[in-house]
Amino acid sequence: MPELPEVETVARGVARHVTGCRIASVVLGRGDIVHGEGVPVCAFLRGRRIERVGRRGKQIHIELGGGRTLVVHLGMTGRLIAVDRDTPVETHTHLRIGFDRRRVEMRFIDPRRFGGLWLLVTPPTAANWIGRRLPPVGVDALTISFKEFRDAIARRRQIKALMLDQRPIGGIGNIYADESLHRAGVHPLTRADRLDTAGVRRLWRCVRRVLEQAVEAGGSSISDYRTADNEPGHFQVRHRVYQRAGRPCPKCRTPIEHLTAAGRSTFICPKCQPSGR
Ligand SMILES: [Zn+2]
Structure with missing residues:
Protein backbone atom coordinates (compact mmCIF):
# COMPACT_ATOMS: atom_id res chain seq x y z
CA MET A 1 0.00 0.00 0.00
CA PRO A 2 1.38 3.43 -0.87
CA GLU A 3 2.47 5.29 2.27
CA LEU A 4 3.39 8.91 2.87
CA PRO A 5 6.56 9.05 0.68
CA GLU A 6 4.82 7.35 -2.26
CA VAL A 7 1.74 9.57 -1.97
CA GLU A 8 3.93 12.69 -1.60
CA THR A 9 5.83 11.70 -4.75
CA VAL A 10 2.59 11.20 -6.68
CA ALA A 11 1.15 14.50 -5.41
CA ARG A 12 4.29 16.42 -6.41
CA GLY A 13 4.37 14.77 -9.83
CA VAL A 14 0.71 15.46 -10.52
CA ALA A 15 1.09 19.04 -9.24
CA ARG A 16 3.92 19.65 -11.71
CA HIS A 17 1.71 18.60 -14.63
CA VAL A 18 -1.72 20.01 -13.81
CA THR A 19 -1.48 22.98 -11.40
CA GLY A 20 -3.15 26.00 -13.02
CA CYS A 21 -4.84 23.90 -15.71
CA ARG A 22 -8.56 24.15 -16.43
CA ILE A 23 -10.53 20.88 -16.64
CA ALA A 24 -12.01 20.42 -20.11
CA SER A 25 -13.20 16.82 -20.10
CA VAL A 26 -14.11 14.19 -17.51
CA VAL A 27 -14.67 10.51 -18.24
CA LEU A 28 -15.91 8.52 -15.26
CA GLY A 29 -15.78 4.76 -15.76
CA ARG A 30 -17.41 3.75 -12.48
CA GLY A 31 -19.66 6.03 -10.45
CA HIS A 61 -5.98 16.84 -2.03
CA ILE A 62 -6.64 18.48 -5.40
CA GLU A 63 -7.99 21.96 -4.68
CA LEU A 64 -10.35 23.21 -7.37
CA GLY A 65 -11.19 26.68 -6.13
CA GLY A 66 -14.44 27.94 -4.65
CA GLY A 67 -13.94 25.75 -1.56
CA ARG A 68 -14.08 22.56 -3.61
CA THR A 69 -11.59 19.71 -3.32
CA LEU A 70 -11.15 16.35 -5.00
CA VAL A 71 -9.47 13.94 -2.58
CA VAL A 72 -7.74 10.85 -3.96
CA HIS A 73 -6.95 7.84 -1.78
CA LEU A 74 -4.79 5.24 -3.50
CA GLY A 75 -5.80 2.39 -1.16
CA MET A 76 -3.88 -0.82 -1.91
CA THR A 77 -3.42 -0.75 -5.67
CA GLY A 78 -4.50 2.74 -6.77
CA ARG A 79 -2.42 4.93 -9.07
CA LEU A 80 -2.88 8.57 -10.03
CA ILE A 81 -0.88 9.36 -13.14
CA ALA A 82 -0.45 12.30 -15.48
CA VAL A 83 0.28 11.07 -19.00
CA ASP A 84 -0.05 12.20 -22.60
CA ARG A 85 -3.71 11.93 -23.62
CA ASP A 86 -2.78 9.52 -26.45
CA THR A 87 -1.31 6.99 -23.99
CA PRO A 88 -3.36 3.76 -24.24
CA VAL A 89 -5.95 3.52 -21.48
CA GLU A 90 -5.25 0.65 -19.10
CA THR A 91 -8.00 -1.59 -17.77
CA HIS A 92 -9.33 -0.47 -14.36
CA THR A 93 -8.95 3.21 -15.32
CA HIS A 94 -11.91 4.67 -13.43
CA LEU A 95 -11.47 8.39 -14.05
CA ARG A 96 -9.82 10.44 -16.81
CA ILE A 97 -9.50 14.21 -16.62
CA GLY A 98 -8.40 16.23 -19.68
CA PHE A 99 -7.38 19.89 -19.70
CA ASP A 100 -7.81 22.99 -21.87
CA ARG A 101 -4.98 23.43 -24.38
CA ARG A 102 -2.86 20.71 -22.70
CA ARG A 103 -1.91 17.26 -23.92
CA VAL A 104 -1.67 15.89 -20.40
CA GLU A 105 -4.41 13.68 -18.98
CA MET A 106 -4.80 12.78 -15.30
CA ARG A 107 -5.96 9.20 -14.72
CA PHE A 108 -7.02 7.25 -11.66
CA ILE A 109 -6.45 3.51 -12.01
CA ASP A 110 -7.34 1.02 -9.26
CA PRO A 111 -7.72 -2.71 -9.96
CA ARG A 112 -8.80 -3.72 -6.43
CA ARG A 113 -10.80 -0.56 -5.65
CA PHE A 114 -9.78 -0.17 -2.01
CA GLY A 115 -8.92 3.39 -2.96
CA GLY A 116 -11.38 6.00 -4.06
CA LEU A 117 -12.20 9.60 -4.82
CA TRP A 118 -14.01 12.08 -2.58
CA LEU A 119 -15.64 15.27 -3.75
CA LEU A 120 -15.79 17.77 -0.93
CA VAL A 121 -17.17 21.26 -0.59
CA THR A 122 -16.31 23.68 2.21
CA PRO A 123 -18.22 24.09 4.41
CA PRO A 124 -19.40 20.49 4.14
CA THR A 125 -23.03 19.81 3.31
CA ALA A 126 -23.40 16.44 4.99
CA ALA A 127 -27.11 16.26 4.19
CA ASN A 128 -26.60 14.78 0.74
CA TRP A 129 -23.54 12.63 1.41
CA ILE A 130 -23.08 9.62 -0.87
CA GLY A 131 -20.85 6.57 -0.33
CA ARG A 132 -17.99 6.07 2.10
CA ARG A 133 -16.80 8.65 4.63
CA LEU A 134 -13.33 10.07 4.14
CA PRO A 135 -11.12 8.47 6.82
CA PRO A 136 -9.86 11.04 9.37
CA VAL A 137 -6.14 11.95 9.34
CA GLY A 138 -4.01 13.19 12.25
CA VAL A 139 -0.88 15.35 12.27
CA ASP A 140 1.24 14.72 9.19
CA ALA A 141 4.23 12.46 9.93
CA LEU A 142 6.59 14.31 7.57
CA THR A 143 6.34 17.60 9.46
CA ILE A 144 5.19 16.52 12.94
CA SER A 145 6.94 18.36 15.80
CA PHE A 146 8.50 16.51 18.72
CA LYS A 147 5.75 17.73 21.07
CA GLU A 148 2.99 16.65 18.68
CA PHE A 149 4.65 13.25 18.26
CA ARG A 150 5.08 12.77 22.01
CA ASP A 151 1.43 13.67 22.64
CA ALA A 152 0.19 11.45 19.80
CA ILE A 153 1.90 8.33 21.15
CA ALA A 154 1.29 8.85 24.89
CA ARG A 155 -1.17 5.94 24.99
CA ARG A 156 -1.48 2.46 26.44
CA ARG A 157 -1.11 0.80 23.03
CA GLN A 158 1.61 -1.07 21.20
CA ILE A 159 3.81 1.42 19.40
CA LYS A 160 3.48 -0.13 15.94
CA ALA A 161 -0.33 -0.29 16.15
CA LEU A 162 -0.34 3.37 17.16
CA MET A 163 1.96 4.36 14.30
CA LEU A 164 -0.28 2.60 11.76
CA ASP A 165 -3.47 4.20 13.09
CA GLN A 166 -3.90 7.26 10.84
CA ARG A 167 -5.88 9.26 13.43
CA PRO A 168 -3.07 10.32 15.82
CA ILE A 169 -0.35 10.56 13.11
CA GLY A 170 -1.08 10.55 9.37
CA GLY A 171 0.98 8.85 6.68
CA ILE A 172 2.94 5.97 8.25
CA GLY A 173 2.20 2.46 6.97
CA ASN A 174 3.78 -0.96 7.37
CA ILE A 175 7.08 -0.32 5.56
CA TYR A 176 8.04 2.95 7.23
CA ALA A 177 6.82 1.84 10.67
CA ARG A 194 6.48 3.03 28.41
CA LEU A 195 9.05 4.58 26.07
CA ASP A 196 11.25 7.04 27.92
CA THR A 197 11.72 10.59 26.62
CA ALA A 198 15.02 9.71 24.92
CA GLY A 199 13.33 6.79 23.17
CA VAL A 200 10.40 8.92 22.01
CA ARG A 201 12.79 11.56 20.70
CA ARG A 202 14.90 8.93 18.88
CA LEU A 203 11.82 7.42 17.27
CA TRP A 204 10.46 10.85 16.24
CA ARG A 205 13.80 11.69 14.57
CA CYS A 206 13.93 8.32 12.82
CA VAL A 207 10.35 8.58 11.53
CA ARG A 208 11.01 11.99 10.02
CA ARG A 209 14.42 11.04 8.61
CA VAL A 210 13.21 7.80 7.02
CA LEU A 211 10.22 9.56 5.46
CA GLU A 212 12.37 12.45 4.16
CA GLN A 213 14.89 10.04 2.63
CA ALA A 214 12.13 7.98 1.06
CA VAL A 215 10.50 11.09 -0.45
CA GLU A 216 13.90 12.03 -1.94
CA ALA A 217 14.13 8.53 -3.45
CA GLY A 218 10.64 8.79 -4.96
CA GLY A 219 9.16 6.23 -2.53
CA SER A 220 9.48 2.45 -2.34
CA SER A 221 8.26 0.37 -5.27
CA ILE A 222 6.79 -2.86 -4.08
CA SER A 223 3.73 -4.28 -5.87
CA ASP A 224 1.73 -1.69 -7.84
CA TYR A 225 3.18 1.65 -6.76
CA ARG A 226 4.24 4.05 -9.51
CA THR A 227 4.96 7.80 -9.50
CA ALA A 228 2.71 10.26 -11.35
CA ASP A 229 4.90 9.68 -14.42
CA ASN A 230 4.24 5.94 -14.09
CA GLU A 231 7.84 5.21 -12.98
CA PRO A 232 8.95 3.07 -10.00
CA GLY A 233 10.46 4.61 -6.84
CA HIS A 234 13.86 3.63 -5.44
CA PHE A 235 13.78 3.61 -1.63
CA GLN A 236 13.22 -0.17 -1.45
CA VAL A 237 16.98 -0.70 -1.99
CA ARG A 238 17.53 1.10 1.32
CA HIS A 239 15.12 -1.00 3.39
CA ARG A 240 17.03 -2.40 6.37
CA VAL A 241 14.43 -4.83 7.74
CA TYR A 242 11.23 -4.72 5.67
CA GLN A 243 10.77 -8.05 3.82
CA ARG A 244 14.35 -9.05 4.69
CA ALA A 245 13.68 -11.99 7.05
CA GLY A 246 16.75 -14.22 7.49
CA ARG A 247 19.12 -11.68 5.99
CA PRO A 248 21.70 -9.93 8.19
CA CYS A 249 20.82 -6.69 10.00
CA PRO A 250 22.90 -3.98 8.26
CA LYS A 251 23.93 -2.67 11.69
CA CYS A 252 24.85 -5.81 13.69
CA ARG A 253 24.63 -8.76 11.23
CA THR A 254 22.00 -10.61 13.36
CA PRO A 255 19.45 -12.32 11.07
CA ILE A 256 16.25 -10.27 10.63
CA GLU A 257 13.18 -11.93 12.15
CA HIS A 258 9.57 -11.95 11.00
CA LEU A 259 6.67 -11.62 13.43
CA THR A 260 3.13 -10.29 13.56
CA ALA A 261 2.40 -6.94 15.19
CA ALA A 262 -0.83 -4.96 14.90
CA GLY A 263 -2.07 -7.83 12.73
CA ARG A 264 0.56 -7.01 10.13
CA SER A 265 3.64 -8.73 8.83
CA THR A 266 6.53 -7.18 10.78
CA PHE A 267 10.30 -7.34 10.48
CA ILE A 268 12.78 -6.66 13.28
CA CYS A 269 16.38 -7.17 14.30
CA PRO A 270 16.10 -9.03 17.66
CA LYS A 271 19.42 -7.54 18.83
CA CYS A 272 18.89 -3.90 17.83
CA GLN A 273 15.23 -3.97 18.92
CA PRO A 274 15.07 -5.91 22.22
CA SER A 275 11.55 -6.70 23.43
CA GLY A 276 10.26 -3.79 25.48
CA ARG A 277 7.36 -5.58 27.13
ZN1 LIG B 1 20.72 -5.35 14.38
Whole structure:
Protein backbone atom coordinates (compact mmCIF):
# COMPACT_ATOMS: atom_id res chain seq x y z
CA MET A 1 0.00 0.00 0.00
CA PRO A 2 1.38 3.43 -0.87
CA GLU A 3 2.47 5.29 2.27
CA LEU A 4 3.39 8.91 2.87
CA PRO A 5 6.56 9.05 0.68
CA GLU A 6 4.82 7.35 -2.26
CA VAL A 7 1.74 9.57 -1.97
CA GLU A 8 3.93 12.69 -1.60
CA THR A 9 5.83 11.70 -4.75
CA VAL A 10 2.59 11.20 -6.68
CA ALA A 11 1.15 14.50 -5.41
CA ARG A 12 4.29 16.42 -6.41
CA GLY A 13 4.37 14.77 -9.83
CA VAL A 14 0.71 15.46 -10.52
CA ALA A 15 1.09 19.04 -9.24
CA ARG A 16 3.92 19.65 -11.71
CA HIS A 17 1.71 18.60 -14.63
CA VAL A 18 -1.72 20.01 -13.81
CA THR A 19 -1.48 22.98 -11.40
CA GLY A 20 -3.15 26.00 -13.02
CA CYS A 21 -4.84 23.90 -15.71
CA ARG A 22 -8.56 24.15 -16.43
CA ILE A 23 -10.53 20.88 -16.64
CA ALA A 24 -12.01 20.42 -20.11
CA SER A 25 -13.20 16.82 -20.10
CA VAL A 26 -14.11 14.19 -17.51
CA VAL A 27 -14.67 10.51 -18.24
CA LEU A 28 -15.91 8.52 -15.26
CA GLY A 29 -15.78 4.76 -15.76
CA ARG A 30 -17.41 3.75 -12.48
CA GLY A 31 -19.66 6.03 -10.45
CA ASP A 32 -19.21 3.93 -7.28
CA ILE A 33 -15.58 4.97 -6.79
CA VAL A 34 -16.65 8.55 -6.05
CA HIS A 35 -17.87 9.44 -2.58
CA GLY A 36 -18.76 12.69 -0.85
CA GLU A 37 -21.11 15.55 -1.54
CA GLY A 38 -23.94 14.24 -3.65
CA VAL A 39 -23.33 16.22 -6.81
CA PRO A 40 -22.88 14.92 -10.35
CA VAL A 41 -19.14 14.37 -10.58
CA CYS A 42 -18.50 15.21 -14.21
CA ALA A 43 -20.52 18.43 -14.11
CA PHE A 44 -18.89 19.31 -10.79
CA LEU A 45 -15.37 19.06 -12.22
CA ARG A 46 -15.77 20.38 -15.75
CA GLY A 47 -14.57 23.95 -16.26
CA ARG A 48 -12.81 24.14 -12.87
CA ARG A 49 -9.19 25.21 -12.54
CA ILE A 50 -6.75 23.15 -10.48
CA GLU A 51 -5.35 25.61 -7.95
CA ARG A 52 -3.16 23.39 -5.85
CA VAL A 53 -2.28 19.74 -5.32
CA GLY A 54 -1.32 18.84 -1.77
CA ARG A 55 -1.22 15.86 0.58
CA ARG A 56 -2.58 15.02 4.02
CA GLY A 57 -1.33 11.72 5.41
CA LYS A 58 -1.96 9.23 2.60
CA GLN A 59 -4.57 11.42 0.88
CA ILE A 60 -3.97 13.61 -2.17
CA HIS A 61 -5.98 16.84 -2.03
CA ILE A 62 -6.64 18.48 -5.40
CA GLU A 63 -7.99 21.96 -4.68
CA LEU A 64 -10.35 23.21 -7.37
CA GLY A 65 -11.19 26.68 -6.13
CA GLY A 66 -14.44 27.94 -4.65
CA GLY A 67 -13.94 25.75 -1.56
CA ARG A 68 -14.08 22.56 -3.61
CA THR A 69 -11.59 19.71 -3.32
CA LEU A 70 -11.15 16.35 -5.00
CA VAL A 71 -9.47 13.94 -2.58
CA VAL A 72 -7.74 10.85 -3.96
CA HIS A 73 -6.95 7.84 -1.78
CA LEU A 74 -4.79 5.24 -3.50
CA GLY A 75 -5.80 2.39 -1.16
CA MET A 76 -3.88 -0.82 -1.91
CA THR A 77 -3.42 -0.75 -5.67
CA GLY A 78 -4.50 2.74 -6.77
CA ARG A 79 -2.42 4.93 -9.07
CA LEU A 80 -2.88 8.57 -10.03
CA ILE A 81 -0.88 9.36 -13.14
CA ALA A 82 -0.45 12.30 -15.48
CA VAL A 83 0.28 11.07 -19.00
CA ASP A 84 -0.05 12.20 -22.60
CA ARG A 85 -3.71 11.93 -23.62
CA ASP A 86 -2.78 9.52 -26.45
CA THR A 87 -1.31 6.99 -23.99
CA PRO A 88 -3.36 3.76 -24.24
CA VAL A 89 -5.95 3.52 -21.48
CA GLU A 90 -5.25 0.65 -19.10
CA THR A 91 -8.00 -1.59 -17.77
CA HIS A 92 -9.33 -0.47 -14.36
CA THR A 93 -8.95 3.21 -15.32
CA HIS A 94 -11.91 4.67 -13.43
CA LEU A 95 -11.47 8.39 -14.05
CA ARG A 96 -9.82 10.44 -16.81
CA ILE A 97 -9.50 14.21 -16.62
CA GLY A 98 -8.40 16.23 -19.68
CA PHE A 99 -7.38 19.89 -19.70
CA ASP A 100 -7.81 22.99 -21.87
CA ARG A 101 -4.98 23.43 -24.38
CA ARG A 102 -2.86 20.71 -22.70
CA ARG A 103 -1.91 17.26 -23.92
CA VAL A 104 -1.67 15.89 -20.40
CA GLU A 105 -4.41 13.68 -18.98
CA MET A 106 -4.80 12.78 -15.30
CA ARG A 107 -5.96 9.20 -14.72
CA PHE A 108 -7.02 7.25 -11.66
CA ILE A 109 -6.45 3.51 -12.01
CA ASP A 110 -7.34 1.02 -9.26
CA PRO A 111 -7.72 -2.71 -9.96
CA ARG A 112 -8.80 -3.72 -6.43
CA ARG A 113 -10.80 -0.56 -5.65
CA PHE A 114 -9.78 -0.17 -2.01
CA GLY A 115 -8.92 3.39 -2.96
CA GLY A 116 -11.38 6.00 -4.06
CA LEU A 117 -12.20 9.60 -4.82
CA TRP A 118 -14.01 12.08 -2.58
CA LEU A 119 -15.64 15.27 -3.75
CA LEU A 120 -15.79 17.77 -0.93
CA VAL A 121 -17.17 21.26 -0.59
CA THR A 122 -16.31 23.68 2.21
CA PRO A 123 -18.22 24.09 4.41
CA PRO A 124 -19.40 20.49 4.14
CA THR A 125 -23.03 19.81 3.31
CA ALA A 126 -23.40 16.44 4.99
CA ALA A 127 -27.11 16.26 4.19
CA ASN A 128 -26.60 14.78 0.74
CA TRP A 129 -23.54 12.63 1.41
CA ILE A 130 -23.08 9.62 -0.87
CA GLY A 131 -20.85 6.57 -0.33
CA ARG A 132 -17.99 6.07 2.10
CA ARG A 133 -16.80 8.65 4.63
CA LEU A 134 -13.33 10.07 4.14
CA PRO A 135 -11.12 8.47 6.82
CA PRO A 136 -9.86 11.04 9.37
CA VAL A 137 -6.14 11.95 9.34
CA GLY A 138 -4.01 13.19 12.25
CA VAL A 139 -0.88 15.35 12.27
CA ASP A 140 1.24 14.72 9.19
CA ALA A 141 4.23 12.46 9.93
CA LEU A 142 6.59 14.31 7.57
CA THR A 143 6.34 17.60 9.46
CA ILE A 144 5.19 16.52 12.94
CA SER A 145 6.94 18.36 15.80
CA PHE A 146 8.50 16.51 18.72
CA LYS A 147 5.75 17.73 21.07
CA GLU A 148 2.99 16.65 18.68
CA PHE A 149 4.65 13.25 18.26
CA ARG A 150 5.08 12.77 22.01
CA ASP A 151 1.43 13.67 22.64
CA ALA A 152 0.19 11.45 19.80
CA ILE A 153 1.90 8.33 21.15
CA ALA A 154 1.29 8.85 24.89
CA ARG A 155 -1.17 5.94 24.99
CA ARG A 156 -1.48 2.46 26.44
CA ARG A 157 -1.11 0.80 23.03
CA GLN A 158 1.61 -1.07 21.20
CA ILE A 159 3.81 1.42 19.40
CA LYS A 160 3.48 -0.13 15.94
CA ALA A 161 -0.33 -0.29 16.15
CA LEU A 162 -0.34 3.37 17.16
CA MET A 163 1.96 4.36 14.30
CA LEU A 164 -0.28 2.60 11.76
CA ASP A 165 -3.47 4.20 13.09
CA GLN A 166 -3.90 7.26 10.84
CA ARG A 167 -5.88 9.26 13.43
CA PRO A 168 -3.07 10.32 15.82
CA ILE A 169 -0.35 10.56 13.11
CA GLY A 170 -1.08 10.55 9.37
CA GLY A 171 0.98 8.85 6.68
CA ILE A 172 2.94 5.97 8.25
CA GLY A 173 2.20 2.46 6.97
CA ASN A 174 3.78 -0.96 7.37
CA ILE A 175 7.08 -0.32 5.56
CA TYR A 176 8.04 2.95 7.23
CA ALA A 177 6.82 1.84 10.67
CA ASP A 178 9.23 -1.13 10.53
CA GLU A 179 12.08 0.90 9.04
CA SER A 180 11.84 3.70 11.61
CA LEU A 181 11.35 1.35 14.58
CA HIS A 182 14.51 -0.50 13.54
CA ARG A 183 16.54 2.67 13.17
CA ALA A 184 15.31 3.86 16.58
CA GLY A 185 16.01 0.48 18.22
CA VAL A 186 12.41 0.10 19.40
CA HIS A 187 10.57 -3.25 19.44
CA PRO A 188 7.20 -2.94 17.63
CA LEU A 189 5.27 -4.55 20.52
CA THR A 190 6.58 -2.05 23.10
CA ARG A 191 3.78 -0.23 24.89
CA ALA A 192 4.03 3.35 23.62
CA ASP A 193 3.55 5.02 27.00
CA ARG A 194 6.48 3.03 28.41
CA LEU A 195 9.05 4.58 26.07
CA ASP A 196 11.25 7.04 27.92
CA THR A 197 11.72 10.59 26.62
CA ALA A 198 15.02 9.71 24.92
CA GLY A 199 13.33 6.79 23.17
CA VAL A 200 10.40 8.92 22.01
CA ARG A 201 12.79 11.56 20.70
CA ARG A 202 14.90 8.93 18.88
CA LEU A 203 11.82 7.42 17.27
CA TRP A 204 10.46 10.85 16.24
CA ARG A 205 13.80 11.69 14.57
CA CYS A 206 13.93 8.32 12.82
CA VAL A 207 10.35 8.58 11.53
CA ARG A 208 11.01 11.99 10.02
CA ARG A 209 14.42 11.04 8.61
CA VAL A 210 13.21 7.80 7.02
CA LEU A 211 10.22 9.56 5.46
CA GLU A 212 12.37 12.45 4.16
CA GLN A 213 14.89 10.04 2.63
CA ALA A 214 12.13 7.98 1.06
CA VAL A 215 10.50 11.09 -0.45
CA GLU A 216 13.90 12.03 -1.94
CA ALA A 217 14.13 8.53 -3.45
CA GLY A 218 10.64 8.79 -4.96
CA GLY A 219 9.16 6.23 -2.53
CA SER A 220 9.48 2.45 -2.34
CA SER A 221 8.26 0.37 -5.27
CA ILE A 222 6.79 -2.86 -4.08
CA SER A 223 3.73 -4.28 -5.87
CA ASP A 224 1.73 -1.69 -7.84
CA TYR A 225 3.18 1.65 -6.76
CA ARG A 226 4.24 4.05 -9.51
CA THR A 227 4.96 7.80 -9.50
CA ALA A 228 2.71 10.26 -11.35
CA ASP A 229 4.90 9.68 -14.42
CA ASN A 230 4.24 5.94 -14.09
CA GLU A 231 7.84 5.21 -12.98
CA PRO A 232 8.95 3.07 -10.00
CA GLY A 233 10.46 4.61 -6.84
CA HIS A 234 13.86 3.63 -5.44
CA PHE A 235 13.78 3.61 -1.63
CA GLN A 236 13.22 -0.17 -1.45
CA VAL A 237 16.98 -0.70 -1.99
CA ARG A 238 17.53 1.10 1.32
CA HIS A 239 15.12 -1.00 3.39
CA ARG A 240 17.03 -2.40 6.37
CA VAL A 241 14.43 -4.83 7.74
CA TYR A 242 11.23 -4.72 5.67
CA GLN A 243 10.77 -8.05 3.82
CA ARG A 244 14.35 -9.05 4.69
CA ALA A 245 13.68 -11.99 7.05
CA GLY A 246 16.75 -14.22 7.49
CA ARG A 247 19.12 -11.68 5.99
CA PRO A 248 21.70 -9.93 8.19
CA CYS A 249 20.82 -6.69 10.00
CA PRO A 250 22.90 -3.98 8.26
CA LYS A 251 23.93 -2.67 11.69
CA CYS A 252 24.85 -5.81 13.69
CA ARG A 253 24.63 -8.76 11.23
CA THR A 254 22.00 -10.61 13.36
CA PRO A 255 19.45 -12.32 11.07
CA ILE A 256 16.25 -10.27 10.63
CA GLU A 257 13.18 -11.93 12.15
CA HIS A 258 9.57 -11.95 11.00
CA LEU A 259 6.67 -11.62 13.43
CA THR A 260 3.13 -10.29 13.56
CA ALA A 261 2.40 -6.94 15.19
CA ALA A 262 -0.83 -4.96 14.90
CA GLY A 263 -2.07 -7.83 12.73
CA ARG A 264 0.56 -7.01 10.13
CA SER A 265 3.64 -8.73 8.83
CA THR A 266 6.53 -7.18 10.78
CA PHE A 267 10.30 -7.34 10.48
CA ILE A 268 12.78 -6.66 13.28
CA CYS A 269 16.38 -7.17 14.30
CA PRO A 270 16.10 -9.03 17.66
CA LYS A 271 19.42 -7.54 18.83
CA CYS A 272 18.89 -3.90 17.83
CA GLN A 273 15.23 -3.97 18.92
CA PRO A 274 15.07 -5.91 22.22
CA SER A 275 11.55 -6.70 23.43
CA GLY A 276 10.26 -3.79 25.48
CA ARG A 277 7.36 -5.58 27.13
ZN1 LIG B 1 20.72 -5.35 14.38
